[in-house]
Amino acid sequence: MADLSSTFAGIRSPNPFWLASGPPTNCGEQIQRAFEAGWGGAVWKTLGDPIVNVSSRYSSVDWNGQRMMGLNNIELITDRPLETNLREITEVKKRFPQHAVIASIMVDSNREAWHTIVKRCEDAGADGLELNFGCPHGMSERGMGSAVGQVPDYACMITEWVKEVARTPVLVKLTPNVTDIRMVARAAKRAGADALSAINTINSITGIDLDTLTPRPNVGGMSSHGGYCGPAVKPIALHLIQQIAADPQAVLPLSGIGGISGWREAAEFILLGCGTVQVCTAAMHHGYRIVEDMIDGLSNWMDDKGFRTIEDFRGLSVPKITEWKHLDLNYKIVARINRETCIGCDLCYIACWDGAHQCIHFDARPPAGITVTPVSRPEALRATGGPTPPARIPHVDETECVGCNLCWLVCPVENCISMAKIDTGAPPQSWAQRTEA
Amino acid sequence: MTASSVVPANLERFPDLHPALDSQSAVAEANRCLFCYDAPCTAACPTHIDVPRFIRKIGSGNLRGSALTILDANILGLSCSRVCPVDVLCEGSCVMHRYNKKPIEIGRLQRYAIEHGKASIACPAPGDAALNVACVGGGPASLSCAAELRRHGARVTVFDNRPLPGGLNTYGVAEYKLRPTDSLREVEMIRAMGVEFRQAEIGGAIPLSQLEAEFDFIFIGVGLGAMDRLGIPGDQLPGVIDALRFIERYKTQPSFAPGRTVIVIGGGNTAIDAANAAVRLGAQDVHLFYRRTPNEMPAFPFEYDHAKIEGVRFHWLAKPIAVVEVAGRAAAVRFANTRLTGPAGDGRQTIEVIPDSEYEVACDTVIPALGQSRLTSTLHLEINGSSVAVDRPTGRTSNPKYYAGGDCVNGGREVVDAVADGKRAALGMLSNGMAKHG
Numbered sequence: 001m002a003d004l005s006s007t008f009a010g011i012r013s014p015n016p017f018w019l020a021s022g023p024p025t026n027c028g029e030q031i032q033r034a035f036e037a038g039w040g041g042a043v044w045k046t047l048g049d050p051i052v053n054v055s056s057r058y059s060s061v062d063w064n065g066q067r068m069m070g071l072n073n074i075e076l077i078t079d080r081p082l083e084t085n086l087r088e089i090t091e092v093k094k095r096f097p098q099h100a101v102i103a104s105i106m107v108d109s110n111r112e113a114w115h116t117i118v119k120r121c122e123d124a125g126a127d128g129l130e131l132n133f134g135c136p137h138g139m140s141e142r143g144m145g146s147a148v149g150q151v152p153d154y155a156c157m158i159t160e161w162v163k164e165v166a167r168t169p170v171l172v173k174l175t176p177n178v179t180d181i182r183m184v185a186r187a188a189k190r191a192g193a194d195a196l197s198a199i200n201t202i203n204s205i206t207g208i209d210l211d212t213l214t215p216r217p218n219v220g221g222m223s224s225h226g227g228y229c230g231p232a233v234k235p236i237a238l239h240l241i242q243q244i245a246a247d248p249q250a251v252l253p254l255s256g257i258g259g260i261s262g263w264r265e266a267a268e269f270i271l272l273g274c275g276t277v278q279v280c281t282a283a284m285h286h287g288y289r290i291v292e293d294m295i296d297g298l299s300n301w302m303d304d305k306g307f308r309t310i311e312d313f314r315g316l317s318v319p320k321i322t323e324w325k326h327l328d329l330n331y332k333i334v335a336r337i338n339r340e341t342c343i344g345c346d347l348c349y350i351a352c353w354d355g356a357h358q359c360i361h362f363d364a365r366p367p368a369g370i371t372v373t374p375v376s377r378p379e380a381l382r383a384t385g386g387p388t389p390p391a392r393i394p395h396v397d398e399t400e401c402v403g404c405n406l407c408w409l410v411c412p413v414e415n416c417i418s419m420a421k422i423d424t425g426a427p428p429q430s431w432a433q434r435t436e437a
Numbered sequence: 438m439t440a441s442s443v444v445p446a447n448l449e450r451f452p453d454l455h456p457a458l459d460s461q462s463a464v465a466e467a468n469r470c471l472f473c474y475d476a477p478c479t480a481a482c483p484t485h486i487d488v489p490r491f492i493r494k495i496g497s498g499n500l501r502g503s504a505l506t507i508l509d510a511n512i513l514g515l516s517c518s519r520v521c522p523v524d525v526l527c528e529g530s531c532v533m534h535r536y537n538k539k540p541i542e543i544g545r546l547q548r549y550a551i552e553h554g555k556a557s558i559a560c561p562a563p564g565d566a567a568l569n570v571a572c573v574g575g576g577p578a579s580l581s582c583a584a585e586l587r588r589h590g591a592r593v594t595v596f597d598n599r600p601l602p603g604g605l606n607t608y609g610v611a612e613y614k615l616r617p618t619d620s621l622r623e624v625e626m627i628r629a630m631g632v633e634f635r636q637a638e639i640g641g642a643i644p645l646s647q648l649e650a651e652f653d654f655i656f657i658g659v660g661l662g663a664m665d666r667l668g669i670p671g672d673q674l675p676g677v678i679d680a681l682r683f684i685e686r687y688k689t690q691p692s693f694a695p696g697r698t699v700i701v702i703g704g705g706n707t708a709i710d711a712a713n714a715a716v717r718l719g720a721q722d723v724h725l726f727y728r729r730t731p732n733e734m735p736a737f738p739f740e741y742d743h744a745k746i747e748g749v750r751f752h753w754l755a756k757p758i759a760v761v762e763v764a765g766r767a768a769a770v771r772f773a774n775t776r777l778t779g780p781a782g783d784g785r786q787t788i789e790v791i792p793d794s795e796y797e798v799a800c801d802t803v804i805p806a807l808g809q810s811r812l813t814s815t816l817h818l819e820i821n822g823s824s825v826a827v828d829r830p831t832g833r834t835s836n837p838k839y840y841a842g843g844d845c846v847n848g849g850r851e852v853v854d855a856v857a858d859g860k861r862a863a864l865g866m867l868s869n870g871m872a873k874h875g
Binding site: 344347350368370371373374375387388392412413 | 464465468471472473474475477480481482483485521522525526532533535536735829830847850851853854857861
């Protein structure tokens with residue numbers, strides 16, 4: 001049985017699954033229920049000076065009949081009194097001393113203000129601090145959140161202020177709304193941050209109501225850009241995590257965030273170097289109970305792979321990402337279509353012709369005649385089911401196939417198209433090697 | 438769309454066989470479609486509706502575009518969505534079958550698109566040189582032919598001898614598949630395209646010679662004639678009513694009831710429709726007698742299954758010998774047992790009667806469903822077998838002024854086949870007319 005316990009930048013938790021700062025961590029009652037459901041830690045919804053929220057705060061992108069592929073919000077930091085939140089932090093830590101409670105904080109760019117909030121959170125019993133340099137909407141207009149995270153010097157300065165007084169580990173939460181996330185990550189590291197969390201939400205407008213022409217969410221006929229999250233952002237988050245993990249000047253213990261809704265995504269973030277992962281949208285969609293399968297699934301996968309602890313596989317995929325110029329130009333694969341399982345939808349054919357390299361072909365099809373409804377019994381039987389007509393089964397010209405994978409990606413039938421490795425006889429050679437020579 | 442019926446009680450007695458989809462399930466079902474390239478469902482449709490295209494438009498919320506995609510290929514797309522035997526057409530050819538998945542519900546999606554698409558088809562006004570065409574018969578073949586001609590600017594008049602146009606769509610389709618009001622809605626759409634409808638008996642009040650003088654072309658879409666008689670003693674007694682007249686009567690006469698025990702004779706889809714209807718109309722015992730076995734029965738397997746669920750009892754290898762009269766009415770049918778004696782020339786098993794095997798079954802109504810006679814004798818057109826002979830791609834008959842399609846050409850197939858015939862004939866006339874007018 002795998003051991004999921006985690007020590008992240010000195011913060012202990014029973015597992016690496018933390019709730020990210022957001023609506024699911026708004027109050028102590030919620031966080032206690034989350035810990036009962038199995039979450040290992042929680043980052044409290046950002047504490048700071050009092051704000052007022054708008055009504056109508058979220059909007060989403062549905063895809064192909066599924067709800068909330070991506071979620072967008074224009075909610076600000078906590079709208080509860082600081083004293084209440086601090087009292088509840090103390091209560092939660094008393095009931096759940098083994099679980100990680102991190103205080104997310106954001107105040108005006110003023111040394112005094114930061115010193116005060118750091119001390120009050122630590123006095124309340126927080127196990128660590130997460131500096132919210134990522135919130136991209138509302139707070140950024142007031143010079144906080146991503147307004148700090150987009151300027152390495154500001155991020156460095158505020159992190160230094162915090163580190164002047166902090167006794168607990170300090171995480172800096174990064175915004176993806178920058179051209180190179182490593183610049184801010186390096187600044188945080190220079191300032192003495194203990195860990196980084198990434199990513200915060202991505203600037204977004206999710207869509208427009210085509211009847212009213214008002215973008216969503218609709219706040220009295222107007223909208224505003226929000227922060228995008230949910231399954232849609234995972235690939236972006238993974239890339240940014242990898243950028244930091246592979247940069248010696250930036251790398252610190254990483255808490256991965258962005259589109260994690262199950263154990264598979266969690267494993268991916270850990271394979272790219274994360275020590276903990278944080279979840280928000282999936283818990284908003286389905287409730288805290290999703291953590292049960294995250295724990296169970298990750299644990300079973302680790303058993304299957306022979307990993308005893310999180311550290312056993314953390315970062316194993318980082319060295320498998322390199323610059324394009326180091327990829328082997330003589331590695332060759334081609335598509336193969338299994339004639340037994342092909343159902344004749346011919347999506348691979350049109351994808352190859354219109355979207356790829358024109359190397360999938362048919363044998364000549366019989367000319368179309370006049371179609372009539374089968375009325376006799378044998379005619380009717382022929383009309384349903386039966387094997388795929390040979391004329392509908394495409395084949396690949398392997399001499400022309402560039403191995404782009406597109407047909408394999410569009411094929412709806414599992415294992416019908418496979419990409420087979422071809423031995424070209426040529427030794428591996430990268431672009432870098434070729435241009436050196 | 439509110440449901441209505443000529444006979445209001447039928448709404449309850451004959452609820453939709455396949456209920457309409459609501460918008461969420463329609464979008465979910467549409468999103469299941471793989472959007473096959475050169476899709477087999479489109480090839481399997483006699484009118485070649487671009488099925489993946491109209492389904493994709495349902496998924497995108499472009500319902501008017503979806504409806505127009507359907508109507509562009511098949512002007513009777515609504516009735517076809519209800520009456521087509523989709524299991525042996527579009528849905529039968531769906532690639533999902535080969536992936537152990539349920540085929541896409543193309544028929545129900547098609548109904549959804551048309552009922553919600555609010556599509557109307559704009560047609561050019563007929564110019565001075567426009568073709569002038571008479572369509573004889575008001576059923577699906579003529580309606581399709583007329584609509585296609587109007588879309589190309591021709592002038593069209595449809596002649597039908599019944600009070601309501603629509604042919605079998607109005608009078609002959611089982612009520613749980615299509616109601617007369619739905620058929621008439623399609624007629625109204627075609628009328629709005631500029632087609633003129635006239636009730637008249639061609640060959641009677643209006644002689645063919647008059648049509649020949651007045652019109653450039655004449656399309657014959659008269660369907661088939663009356664149903665065949667049993668040809669046994671008593672087959673004209675009160676209480677004997679053929680399946681098509683039976684269906685027409687329950688669809689149009691509110692007080693019609695078939696009695697307690699009903700005997701249906703025949704093994705085709707119309708026999709099944711009549712037997713199911715008898716059950717819904719309150720008959721306690723409905724027996725269907727067929728002289729061969731289930732293996733030879735021409736009805737589609739899903740129709741047979743449906744009738745079994747309705748409670749119709751099937752009796753095989755039974756040939757009617759006589760209808761027995763009591764007090765001037767049919768009171769029973771005398772049957773003899775048969776046996777199969779091996780394949781005949783057309784591959785169908787021939788039968789012989791087993792001597793001394795006769796028995797009687799009492800009943801209140803006898804419904805023969807043996808097929809329809811041909812109406813072609815008065816037309817002076819070349820006949821192939823007992824159907825009007827045409828050049829299939831153009832519908833042109835032996836007389837270049839006449840085109841034909843639908844049941845009178847194909848011997849009695851589905852609505853969708855009649856629509857395809859009518860459309861081909863319209864295009865045939867248009868290209869012929871073009872050549873004529875230079």
